[in-house]
Amino acid sequence: MTTPTTYVKRLASTARQQYDKFRFLRENEPPLSTQIAQYWTAGVGDRFPGVDIPWSAVFVSWCVKTAGATKQQFRFAAAHSQFVHQAIKNAGEASAVFVGRALADYVPKIGDILQNNRGGNRFDFTHASKHSSYASHSAIVVEVGVDSKGRYLRTIGGNEGDTVALKEVRLDNQGRVRNPIGLYISAIETRL
Numbered sequence: 606m607t608t609p610t611t612y613v614k615r616l617a618s619t620a621r622q623q624y625d626k627f628r629f630l631r632e633n634e635p636p637l638s639t640q641i642a643q644y645w646t647a648g649v650g651d652r653f654p655g656v657d658i659p660w661s662a663v664f665v666s667w668c669v670k671t672a673g674a675t676k677q678q679f680r681f682a683a684a685h686s687q688f689v690h691q692a693i694k695n696a697g698e699a700s701a702v703f704v705g706r707a708l709a710d711y712v713p714k715i716g717d718i719l720q721n722n723r724g725g726n727r728f729d730f731t732h733a734s735k736h737s738s739y740a741s742h743s744a745i746v747v748e749v750g751v752d753s754k755g756r757y758l759r760t761i762g763g764n765e766g767d768t769v770a771l772k773e774v775r776l777d778n779q780g781r782v783r784n785p786i787g788l789y790i791s792a793i794e795t796r797l
Contacts, residue, residue, distance in 0.1 A: 612797040613716030616672035620745040620761040623668065627769045632656040637768065643667065644763065649681045656767075661685070661742055664763025665718060668745055669703075674797060678702045689720050690737035692793040693730075702797040705733070711792055712780035717746045718793040719760050719774065719782070727787045741790060744772065749780075756780055 609617070623640075630637040633656050641660050642653035648667030666681040666688065679702075680691035693705030703718075707730040713719060720743040722728055728739055744762025751757070756776035763769050775783045782789050 607714055609715050610797065612673055613714075613795055616668060616716050616745060616795065617747040619668045619671050620747050623664070623763070624761045624769045624771055628771070630768060632660070632764065632767045641763075645683075647671075649683050651683060659764055661744075661762055661764035662688070664769070665743055665745060669718075674702070678797065684738065685720055685741045685743045686733065686739045687737050689718075689733050689741070689743065689791055689793060693734045693791070702795065704794045704796065705730075706792045706794050708782045708784055708789055708792060710781075711794065713746050713749065713758055713776075713782065713792045714794075715746055715749055716795040718743050718795070719746055719758070720790045720792065721788050722790060728790050729787065730791050733791050743793075746792075747771075749776075758782075 627637045627640065632638060632641060638656055641656055644660055644663040644667040645651050645653040648663045648670055662683050662685045669679050670681060680688040682688050689705055692703045695701035695704050720741055723742045724740050726740055744760035746758050747761050748759040758774050758776060760772050777783055
């Protein structure tokens with residue numbers, strides 16, 4: 606297993622701090638609502654449109670930026686599909702630090718970003734590689750481990766149940782995401 610870099614540790618720590626601070630609050634409750642405004646303004650440079658507009662991508666963008674990534678390295682955006690599409694395009698660049706990966710042949714690690722479908726869609730990696738605008742969700746991998754049920758990873762994401770939440774994703778014996786119904790689309794490998 607790869608030892609997490611300083612950046613990866615900061616990214617996972619940033620996401621965990623947001624989870625620890627806000628997990629028991631709903632998006633319309635201060636101080637979470639005030640922090641969501643910061644995700645918009647500091648994360649993607651947009652004005653805060655209110656909590657009725659999905660804020661999960663700006664959460665990821667804010668965490669990635671707060672941990673130290675630059676706009677030359679990551680496509681900060683209010684839509685997951687935009688930064689995923691850019692990361693997939695980065696795959697051919699040796700110096701790229703955020704690279705989109707197909708889940709069938711990639712083992713996610715701490716600091717990566719796991720993208721999934723939402724709204725009943727069944728987009729796949731090929732779709733993500735060709736389109737930069739479609740509904741999806743993503744969250745930051747903060748833990749990878751093994752328990753009595755086998756391998757797993759845990760992610761922290763924003764706007765999950767109207768808060769900052771932690772989810773568990775089961776992995777196969779090789780450490781790849783189990784994806785029998787096509788819920789997951791891709792992973793962004795973090796090489797910073």
